[in-house]
Amino acid sequence: MKHIKTLNTRTLQNTLKKGGCGECQTSCQSACKTSCTVGNQVCENKK
Amino acid sequence: MIHQYRNNGYNIVLDVNSGSVHVVDEVSYEVIRLLDQGADEGGILAELSGTWPEAELKEAYRECMQLKEAGVLFTDDVYEEAVLDFKARPTVVKALCLHIAHDCNLACKYCFAEEGEYHGRRALMSFEVGKLALDYLIAHSGSRRNLEVDFFGGEPLMNWQVVKDLVAYGREQEKKFDKNFRFTLTTNGVLLNDEIMEFCNREMANVVLSLDGRKEVHDRMRPFRSGQGSYDLVVPKFQKFVASRGNSRYYVRGTFTHYNLDFAKDVLHYADLGFTELSMEPVVAPADADYAIREEDLPRIMEEYDSLAGAMVEREKQGKGFRFFHFMIDLTGGPCVYKRMSGCGSGTEYLAVTPWGDFYPCHQFVGEEKFLLGNVYDGIVRNDIVDEFKCCNVYTKPKCRDCFARYYCSGGCAANSYHFHGTINDAYDIGCELQRKRVECAIMIKAALADQGIAESDSAGNLEDLPHC
Numbered sequence: 001m002k003h004i005k006t007l008n009t010r011t012l013q014n015t016l017k018k019g020g021c022g023e024c025q026t027s028c029q030s031a032c033k034t035s036c037t038v039g040n041q042v043c044e045n046k047k
Numbered sequence: 048m049i050h051q052y053r054n055n056g057y058n059i060v061l062d063v064n065s066g067s068v069h070v071v072d073e074v075s076y077e078v079i080r081l082l083d084q085g086a087d088e089g090g091i092l093a094e095l096s097g098t099w100p101e102a103e104l105k106e107a108y109r110e111c112m113q114l115k116e117a118g119v120l121f122t123d124d125v126y127e128e129a130v131l132d133f134k135a136r137p138t139v140v141k142a143l144c145l146h147i148a149h150d151c152n153l154a155c156k157y158c159f160a161e162e163g164e165y166h167g168r169r170a171l172m173s174f175e176v177g178k179l180a181l182d183y184l185i186a187h188s189g190s191r192r193n194l195e196v197d198f199f200g201g202e203p204l205m206n207w208q209v210v211k212d213l214v215a216y217g218r219e220q221e222k223k224f225d226k227n228f229r230f231t232l233t234t235n236g237v238l239l240n241d242e243i244m245e246f247c248n249r250e251m252a253n254v255v256l257s258l259d260g261r262k263e264v265h266d267r268m269r270p271f272r273s274g275q276g277s278y279d280l281v282v283p284k285f286q287k288f289v290a291s292r293g294n295s296r297y298y299v300r301g302t303f304t305h306y307n308l309d310f311a312k313d314v315l316h317y318a319d320l321g322f323t324e325l326s327m328e329p330v331v332a333p334a335d336a337d338y339a340i341r342e343e344d345l346p347r348i349m350e351e352y353d354s355l356a357g358a359m360v361e362r363e364k365q366g367k368g369f370r371f372f373h374f375m376i377d378l379t380g381g382p383c384v385y386k387r388m389s390g391c392g393s394g395t396e397y398l399a400v401t402p403w404g405d406f407y408p409c410h411q412f413v414g415e416e417k418f419l420l421g422n423v424y425d426g427i428v429r430n431d432i433v434d435e436f437k438c439c440n441v442y443t444k445p446k447c448r449d450c451f452a453r454y455y456c457s458g459g460c461a462a463n464s465y466h467f468h469g470t471i472n473d474a475y476d477i478g479c480e481l482q483r484k485r486v487e488c489a490i491m492i493k494a495a496l497a498d499q500g501i502a503e504s505d506s507a508g509n510l511e512d513l514p515h516c
C-alpha cells in the first residue's frame with residue numbers, strides 16, 4: 001500500500017477462539033503493583 | 048472504534064477492537080478521520096479536495112476500504128458477550144501476594160503500607176501461616192499449573208528464613224500436585240547479601256528491586272528511619288545481584304512523584320547504572336499529600352513520557368537499548384482478548400495474605416476491613432465480595448467503554464478506583480490519562496523501530512504492506 005503501512009499484529013478477534021486458558025501471569029505480580037497493565041503480558045499458549 | 052494520534056513524527060491509527068496498528072501518511076490520516084465521523088467517499092472528496100489531489104484521496108480511501116474488508120480497520124466490538132460468559136465460569140486462584148513482613152527497614156515517604164504496617168501492627172508471617180496459604184492456593188487452583196507467589200512486604204528480607212522455608216515447602220508440594228510455582232520477591236535491597244542473591248537466583252522467577260533513580264531523588268523519598276538516604280547502600284547490591292543472575296529475570300522499579308516530574312532522567316539513570324529491565328510508576332497518593340501527582344502535573348508528565356520514548360528509540364539505535372515496563376507491548380504475541388477484558392484478577396484469581404493469614408483482594412486493599420475476604424484457616428467467607436470483583440471488567444466500567452486503551456489496561460486498578468471514587472467499578476482518572484499516554488508511546492516505539500529497520504530485543508513489529516490476520 002502506498003499510504004498505509006500496517007504493523008505486524010496479532011488480531012484480537014482470533015484470540016477469541018483459543019484464548020482464555022488463564023495460564024498467563026497475573027498482571028500485578030510483575031513489576032507494577034499499582035497500575036494494571038496487561039498489554040505487555042506474555043501468552044503462555046504461544047510459547 | 049479507532050484512535051488516531053501523532054507522535055514523534057508518526058501518524059498512527061490504532062484499530063481498537065482488532066488491536067491492529069497502522070502507520071499512515073497525512074492524506075490517509077485525514078481520510079480516516081472523516082471516515083470515523085461517518086463521511087462517505089463523496090463527503091471526503093468534498094471536504095479535502097482543496098488540500099489534496101482527488102486521485103490521492105481516492106487512493107487513500109481505497110486503501111482504507113481494503114483494510115476494513117480485511118477486518119483490521121473500523122472493526123466492531125464483538126467481545127462483550129464472550130466476556131460475560133468467561134467471567135461467569137467458576138474461578139480458580141492462581142496467584143498470591145504473601146505479606147511476609149509487615150515491617151520495613153526504610154521509611155519511604157510515599158509508602159501505601161505506612162512503613163510496612165498497613166494501618167495495623169508490625170508483624171512477621173509465620174511458616175505455619177505461609178504453608179496454609181500455599182496449601183490453599185494448590186487446593187483452589189483447579190487445573191491451572193502455573194502458580195505465582197510473590198514475597199512482598201513491608202520488606203520480605205526481614206523474614207528471610209520463612210521465605211526460604213516456604214520455597215522449600217512449595218517445591219515439595221508442586222511435585223505432588225503437578226504444579227509449577229513461580230516465586231518472586233520484591234525488595235528494597237537493604238539486607239541483600241551473597242547468600243540471599245544465590246538463593247534468589249536459583250528459586251525466584253523474578254525479582255523486583257526498588258530504586259527511584261538519581262541519588263537525590265531516591266534519597267529524598269526512600270530514607271532510613273534515621274533520615275539517611277539508602278541509595279549508596281542499595282545500588283551496588285542491586286548491580287551485583289543483577290549481574291549474578293545473568294542480567295535477566297528482574298525489574299528495577301521506582302516510583303515517581305510530584306517532586307521528580309522529570310522522571311525520564313531517572314529511568315535513563317537506571318540504564319546508565321547498567322540496568323536494562325526497568326519500571327517507573329506514578330505514585331498513587333491521597334490528593335492532599337505534598338508529593339501527590341496533581342491534575343496540573345499531567346501535561347508535564349505527558350511530555351516526559353514522550354521524551355523517554357524518543358530517548359529509547361535513540362538508545363536502541365545505538366545498541367544500548369533497554370526495556371521499560373510500561374512501554375512494553377507485544378503486538379504479535381500478547382495476551383488473548385479474555386485476559387485483556389477481564390481485569391487483573393484481584394479478589395478472584397489473585398489474593399493478598401497478611402502475616403496473620405487474612406485474605407484481601409490484593410495488596411492495595413490490605414488493612415481495609417471492608418474487603419476482608421476470609422483467612423487461611425476458614426478459606427473465603429465473603430463470597431459476596433468475591434462476586435463483586437468477579438463481575439468487574441471493561442464492560443462494567445462506563446469510562447472504559449469509550450476508551451481506546453481498554454484492552455491494554457483491562458479496566459485499570461480496582462484499588463485505585465475504590466480509593467478515589469468509593470467503588471471498584473469506576474476508574475482512577477489521572478491513572479487513565481497516564482495509561483493512555485503510555486500506550487501511545489509504546490505503539491510509537493514499535494512504529495519507529497520498524498520504520499527504521501531496527502531489530503528490538505523483544506521482537507518489534509515489522510512493517511508490512513498488507514494486514515496480517
